[in-house]
Amino acid sequence: MRTRGCMVAALALVxxxxxxxxxAAQGRREIQAAQARxxxxxxxxxxxxxxxxxxxxxxxxxxxxxxxxxxxxxxxxLAAGYRLDDDRLAFGRxxxxxxxxxxAEQNRRxxxxxxxxxxxxxxLVFNPAEVQVYGLVGVQRDIMLEVTRTYFLRRQLLLRLAxxxxxxxxxxxxxxxxxxxxxxxxDVLTGGWFTEQVAARAGRRG
Amino acid sequence: MRLAADHGARRSPLLRTAxxxxxxxAGAAHARAQDAQEPEGEGPAPWPAPAExxxxxxxxxxxxxxxxxxxxWRRVFSHPxxxxxxxxxxxxxxxxxxxxxxxxxxxxxxxxxxxxxxxERPLYPFVTTDRSLGLQVPGLPRLGGFxxxxxxxxVFPPFRRQVGILGMPYAGYxxxxxRRFGPLPLNAEPVAEGITAQGEAPTSTFPEFMQTYFxxxxxxxxxxxxxxxxxxxGETQPxxxxxxxxxxDFPLLVATKRNLYGSADGGLTYIRLYAIPGRVDLHWVACAxxxxxxxxxxxxxxxYRSRDGGLTFDLETSGWPGAAVTAVAYGQGESxxxxxxxxxxxxxxxxxxxxxxxxxxxxxxxxxxxxxxxxIEVTESNQIWLATDDGVRGSLDGGDGWTVPARxxxxxxxxxxxxxxxxxxxxxxxxxxxxxxxxxxQGAVYASDDGGESWFPFFQGITxxxxxxxxxxxxxxxxxxxxxxxxxxxxxxxxxxxxxRGGFVGxxxxxxxARAELQRQPPLQVxxxxxxxxxxxxxxxxxxxxxxxxxxxxxxxxDLVFDLSSTDELLAWAxxxxxxxADEQSRTVVWQLFVQGTxxxxxxxxxxxxIDSFQNRVHELRRQVIFAVEDAWRERTQHLRxxxxxxxxxxxxxxxxxxxxxxxxxxxTWLGGPMSEVARRGTRRDE
Numbered sequence: 021m022r023t024r025g026c027m028v029a030a031l032a033l034v035x036x037x038x039x040x041x042x043x044a045a046q047g048r049r050e051i052q053a054a055q056a057r058x059x060x061x062x063x064x065x066x067x068x069x070x071x072x073x074x075x076x077x078x079x080x081x082x083x084x085x086x087x088x089x090x091x092x093x094x095x096x097x098l099a100a101g102y103r104l105d106d107d108r109l110a111f112g113r114x115x116x117x118x119x120x121x122x123x124a125e126q127n128r129r130x131x132x133x134x135x136x137x138x139x140x141x142x143x144l145v146f147n148p149a150e151v152q153v154y155g156l157v158g159v160q161r162d163i164m165l166e167v168t169r170t171y172f173l174r175r176q177l178l179l180r181l182a183x184x185x186x187x188x189x190x191x192x193x194x195x196x197x198x199x200x201x202x203x204x205x206x207d208v209l210t211g212g213w214f215t216e217q218v219a220a221r222a223g224r225r226g
Numbered sequence: 227m228r229l230a231a232d233h234g235a236r237r238s239p240l241l242r243t244a245x246x247x248x249x250x251x252a253g254a255a256h257a258r259a260q261d262a263q264e265p266e267g268e269g270p271a272p273w274p275a276p277a278e279x280x281x282x283x284x285x286x287x288x289x290x291x292x293x294x295x296x297x298x299w300r301r302v303f304s305h306p307x308x309x310x311x312x313x314x315x316x317x318x319x320x321x322x323x324x325x326x327x328x329x330x331x332x333x334x335x336x337x338x339x340x341x342x343x344x345x346e347r348p349l350y351p352f353v354t355t356d357r358s359l360g361l362q363v364p365g366l367p368r369l370g371g372f373x374x375x376x377x378x379x380x381v382f383p384p385f386r387r388q389v390g391i392l393g394m395p396y397a398g399y400x401x402x403x404x405r406r407f408g409p410l411p412l413n414a415e416p417v418a419e420g421i422t423a424q425g426e427a428p429t430s431t432f433p434e435f436m437q438t439y440f441x442x443x444x445x446x447x448x449x450x451x452x453x454x455x456x457x458x459x460g461e462t463q464p465x466x467x468x469x470x471x472x473x474x475d476f477p478l479l480v481a482t483k484r485n486l487y488g489s490a491d492g493g494l495t496y497i498r499l500y501a502i503p504g505r506v507d508l509h510w511v512a513c514a515x516x517x518x519x520x521x522x523x524x525x526x527x528x529x530y531r532s533r534d535g536g537l538t539f540d541l542e543t544s545g546w547p548g549a550a551v552t553a554v555a556y557g558q559g560e561s562x563x564x565x566x567x568x569x570x571x572x573x574x575x576x577x578x579x580x581x582x583x584x585x586x587x588x589x590x591x592x593x594x595x596x597x598x599x600x601x602i603e604v605t606e607s608n609q610i611w612l613a614t615d616d617g618v619r620g621s622l623d624g625g626d627g628w629t630v631p632a633r634x635x636x637x638x639x640x641x642x643x644x645x646x647x648x649x650x651x652x653x654x655x656x657x658x659x660x661x662x663x664x665x666x667x668q669g670a671v672y673a674s675d676d677g678g679e680s681w682f683p684f685f686q687g688i689t690x691x692x693x694x695x696x697x698x699x700x701x702x703x704x705x706x707x708x709x710x711x712x713x714x715x716x717x718x719x720x721x722x723x724x725x726x727r728g729g730f731v732g733x734x735x736x737x738x739x740a741r742a743e744l745q746r747q748p749p750l751q752v753x754x755x756x757x758x759x760x761x762x763x764x765x766x767x768x769x770x771x772x773x774x775x776x777x778x779x780x781x782x783x784x785d786l787v788f789d790l791s792s793t794d795e796l797l798a799w800a801x802x803x804x805x806x807x808a809d810e811q812s813r814t815v816v817w818q819l820f821v822q823g824t825x826x827x828x829x830x831x832x833x834x835x836x837i838d839s840f841q842n843r844v845h846e847l848r849r850q851v852i853f854a855v856e857d858a859w860r861e862r863t864q865h866l867r868x869x870x871x872x873x874x875x876x877x878x879x880x881x882x883x884x885x886x887x888x889x890x891x892x893x894x895t896w897l898g899g900p901m902s903e904v905a906r907r908g909t910r911r912d913e
Contacts, residue, residue, distance in 0.1 A: 047876045048733060065891040072895070079760065079895065086762060096786075103791075121802040132791035139784040142826070146774030151840070154847055157761050161854055164895060168888040169306040173346050175884050180345070183877055191494050198347075 047183060054182035060221040064171045067210060071167045074211040077160040082153055089150040093143030103132040167209050174202035298721045299688050302341030304861045305329060305715035306885075312712040314480075316468035317699035322708060325697075326493065327717055328465025332482050336493050340708075341719060342874055343881045349465070349480060349487050349496050471513035471521070475535035479521065481511040486523060488536050499536040502527060514556040522562060524551035529564050531575065544580035546571070553613075555602035557624075563610065565599035570612065572625050584625035585612065593619055593628045603644045603656075609677070611656060613641035618658055620678055631678035632658075639663050647698025648707040649675045657684055657709065659693055669693040671711060689713045715857065736879050740869035743886075747866070748904045750859050756904060757855045757896040763848045771844070775837050779830045782823035790817045855896055862889045 062070070072078035106129050113122035143149075177199045186192045206214040303325075305312060312335075314328035323340040335344045467481040476488030480496065486508060487496040500523065502508075507526040514520035519535035522542075529542035529551045541547065546566045553565040557572070562581070564571045570585035586596040601613035612619040617636040621628050630637070640661035649655040657673040658681075669692060671685035685693075691714025699708050709720045758764045792815045799808035865882040868874060874882065890901060897904045 051876055051880050063891070064888045065894060068891045068895055079898065082762070105793075119803055123800045123802075125796075125798045127796040128793060129795075130791055130793040132789065134787065134789045136785065136787040138786070141784060142778045142781045145781060146771060146778050151771070154762065154844065157763065157847055158850065160761075161851065164892055165854070168892050171891075172306055172885055172888040176343075176345065176881055179877070179880060179884070186494070188491070191491060194495050201348075 050183045051179070054179055057182075058175070058178070060218060062214060062217045062221075064168060066217070067171055067206060067214060068164055068167050070210040070213040070217075071163050072160060074209070074213065075159070075163050077156050077163060082156065082160075085153045085156070086150060089147050089153060092149055093140065093147055096137035096139050099134075099136045101134045103130070103134075105130040105132075163209065167206070170202050170205045170209065174199055174206065177202070299685060299711075299718045300721045301689075301716050301860075301864060302710075302719045303327065303335065303337070303344055303717035304857060304864075305335075306344075306346065310715050311464075311694070312715060312717065313464045313694055314466060314468045315695045315697045315710055315712040315717065316470055317697045317708075317710060318470045319699070320470075320472050322699040325710065325717070326468050326470075326478065326480075327712060328468050328480060328482075330464035332463040332465060334465060334468065334480055334493070339878065341717065342868070342878045347493060347496070349463075349482060349485075466508055467510045469511050469513055471518075471535075472515075473518040474513060474521070475519060475537070479511050479513065479536060481508045481523070483507055486511060486536060500530070500532075500539050502530070509550075509552055510554055512554045512556050514560055516558065517556075517560050520556070520560060522554045522556065522564075524554040524564070526550040529554060531562075542575055544571075544573075544575045553599050553602045555604050557604045557610075558608070563602045563604060563625075565602055565612070567598050568596040568614070570599060570602070570625070585619065585621075585628060587628055590628065593630055600641065601643045603646050605646045605654065607654070609646070611644040611646065611658075613644045613658070615640050617641060618644060622677065629678075631674070632672070632681050635672060635681055636660060642693070643696060645696050645698050647709060648700060649673075650706055655698075655707075657696060657698070659696055659711075662692065671696060684709075685711050685718065688718065689716060691716055733876055733879065734872070736876075736883065737870050737872040740866045743901075744863070744866045744870060746902050747859075747863065748901060750856060753859050753893065753897065753904065754852050754855050756898070757851060757893075758848060760896060760898050761851055763844065763851055768841075768844055768848070772837055772841060775840060779826055779828075782825050785820070785822040785824065787820040787822075788817070789820070791815070851896075855893070858889045858892050858896075862886055862893070865889075 069078065072081075107127070109124075109126040109128075111122065111124035111126065113124075114120070177195060181192075181195055181199065186195060203215065311330045312327050313330050316326050318324035318326075321338075323338060325337045325341060327335045327344075329335065333346050333348050335346050337344045463482040463484060465480055465482050467479075469479045469481075471477055471479055476490050476497075476499065478489040478493050479499075480487045480489070484501055484505070484507065485498050486500040488499045489496045502525060504527075509524040509526065511524070512522045519533060521532040521536045521539075523530040523532070523539060527541075527550070528546075528548045530539040531542050532539045542564075546569065549566045551564055551566055553563075555563045557563055560574045560576065561572065562575060564581060568586065569583055571581035572584045573579055573581040575581055585599075586593055595616050597615035599612050599614050601611075603611040603613075605611075608624040610621040610625050616638060617633065618631055618641055619628050620631050636658060641658060642661055643659040645657045645659075647655050647657065653675055654677070655673050655675050656678060657671050659671050660669055662669045668687070668690065670683060670687070671693065672681045673684035674681045685696075694712045694714070696709065696711045699710070707720075711718045755764070759767075792813065795810075795812045795814070797808065797810040797812075799810075800806070865886050869879050869882055893904075894900055
């Protein structure tokens with residue numbers, strides 16, 4: 021009697037787990053289907069690079085700024101000037117009783133040119149311009165964090181929409197609206213690059 | 227009943243089930259024994275996980291916790307925007323797996339599975355501006371901006387010859403740059419206006435002879451760093467309070483700094499319920515458990531009450547109307563506890579008696595000093611706990627008598643919050659969050675399981691983030707209660723004893739991927755060092771800058787000037803009566819080359835201050851980079867470990883995998899390559 025009970029329990033357990041396993045497989049297939057749809061979208065790494073390029077704070081731009089800042093100390097500051105002096109003097113003189121009349125005229129015109137260069141050699145050891153590049157580190161960090169955060173939240177909502185869509189139509193619409201919002205934010209952060217890429221890749225596939 | 231079956235992950239579900247069934251039959255007696263020890267009807271706990279980096283047990287040297295307090299803490303959430311701060315947390319009393327966390331940016335994060343996955347929801351539409359990228363691009367000149375006059379005092383050495391294009395005397399005074407000296411032509415036409423742009427360091431003296439008497443006054447480089455590293459938190463509407471109100475028309479209420487929002491659809495969308503005209507801050511929102519749709523709102527302009535779930539509010543006129551309410555809580559029935567600064571009022575405002583002041587008890591000086599009350603916690607047993615700016619006050623009789631528990635522990639420390647929940651054996655636990663102390667003493671949470679008689683460190687030394695809020699929830703299906711602490715951008719939760727024994731439910735392939743990633747992951751120290759070097763903030767770079775700043779005074783500035791002038795002169799002379807005529811023409815060409823070296827020895831006196839300022843700001847920037855990289859690394863590790871544990875379903879594992887992808891994108895940019903390559907670089911460096 022006890023053996024039969026155990027067998028029934030085992031059978032029920034096997035059936036139950038088989039059903040659960042089927043549901044899990046179904047969920048896995050849904051996730052894989054969603055992933056396949058996303059393949060036409062840029063990766064998060066691409067988005068980060070696009071945003072950094074858009075805001076001109078990519079690591080390459082940093083290196084370029086630093087190199088320019090270093091080279092700056094070797095380049096002089098130049099100034100050039102031109103000066104024109106035009107002096108005209110008319111001189112008349114009369115003397116009495118011995119008559120003497122003098123009539124003189126003196127014109128003087130000067131053209132002057134100055135060219136100057138300044139090398140601030142102190143910048144070779146410490147260039148404040150290089151420090152400015154440090155200031156961009158914080159900007160770069162903010163942009164990267166914002167892009168990754170937005171990208172992740174958007175993907176998470178897409179996954180939810182694909183695998184666990186809300187039953188309430190208003191909730192469904194709100195979810196789609198939230199996805200559109202995050203898409204727009206990604207576009208803002210990448211200068212419209214994100215949507216362009218999605219469209220371009222979809223066009224290539226189509 | 228849970229069964230450990232990690233080793234069965236590689237088998238098929240059918241085989242595993244059959245094996246389990248046989249084990250069930252064979253070991254029924256053993257299973258019954260386990261049933262007696264563990265709660266029934268509970269599947270795998272929603273958030274069991276293996277040991278994680280942040281998982282901490284009580285410190286050996288700390289005060290001895292009760293023997294049954296085998297709790298451990300585990301980080302269950304990190305703000306998706308690394309570095310963002312969480313400001314409020316609440317757990318649904320009807321569903322302990324539902325957690326809501328508020329951020330300083332005015333958004334809420336919700337988890338419906340005990341912290342495994344999270345969704346972010348904005349409370350109001352213009353979140354993009356409020357998220358505040360804060361793009362203050364430095365170094366770019368402000369075209370067309372106002373050009374401030376800059377006059378300077380000059381002291382000429384006697385041997386210096388006046389050279390320059392204009393040859394005019396220099397004099398003037400510069401009120402904006404008192405430390406900068408140098409010649410500036412006063413009354414000549416500018417040759418090249420605005421040679422200098424903003425972004426120059428205050429220490430750099432601009433070229434005098436070509437610098438005009440108009441100089442663009444821009445932010446110096448240190449100012450720039452300060453500008454970039456300064457906090458921009460004031461621009462947002464942080465979430466101040468989150469309250470679950472079961473039975474209300476809006477069961478979830480969220481109060482930001484200025485607005486009250488309500489959600490009737492489980493947190494998917496929010497409606498702005500109330501905002502008081504003017505710049506009135508909201509401090510807290512409370513709802514009555516026993517009276518549906520009764521909501522109280524603590525504001526800086528008094529107490530507001532609603533009888534319709536938050537749709538309309540009336541200013542409360544009993545108690546101390548119009549005075550700032552710093553905390554509010556409902557007691558039994560519609561009894562309300564309202565804190566006006568350091569005063570506590572109690573009673574039903576609608577009753578004939580209204581609200582009556584019950585604290586401070588001026589006849590009991592033992593409870594002094596009476597500082598501002600920040601939190602009111604009322605228990606089912608009618609105990610009242612107050613968190614004040616100077617310690618904790620407690621009343622065991624509903625507010626008639628007051629005591630000061632653990633004076634040595636809490637006095638002279640700000641107490642942001644007191645929460646009463648349950649301990650591991652079902653008793654009452656009082657937890658006190660202690661704010662940061664002087665000299666950089668970190669905040670902590672102490673708890674008492676005996677009504678305040680004895681205290682033990684409950685959450686101490688686990689994170690270096692500043693503690694924000696905590697919450698307590700009963701365990702799922704009557705199981706062990708859970709405690710949550712929001713600290714900085716993290717949420718920590720207690721891990722119940724035995725939670726590691728969950729079953730394997732995830733995809734073995736995904737778990738295997740996570741294990742492989744964990745093995746490939748480079749150590750944190752390597753990651754932070756490379757990130758700092760890549761951003762130019764490595765120790766060597768910073769040291770070289772400091773050395774350069776120190777030696778600047780010894781290096782001259784070289785001025786090289788070439789002047790060329792050509793003068794044509796005509797002289798005509800006529801004299802009478804003795805005729806005499808002269809006609810003279812001449813041309814004079816003069817050139818001069820002038821070389822001058824200028825040493826700024828005065829910088830020797832100023833350089834220490836400059837170096838300190840520079841180092842402080844660079845250190846702040848380094849700290850920000852280190853924190854961001856550390857957070858990313860720890861979060862990645864945490865998610866990988868959780869996936870590797872295999873106790874997440876496919877959806878949860880996929881969400882975490884996506885999150886890891888985004889973290890990798892961050893780290894790749896900081897590190898200049900994928901993590902696997904960084905690991906190799908780190909290995910080579912170690913060798």
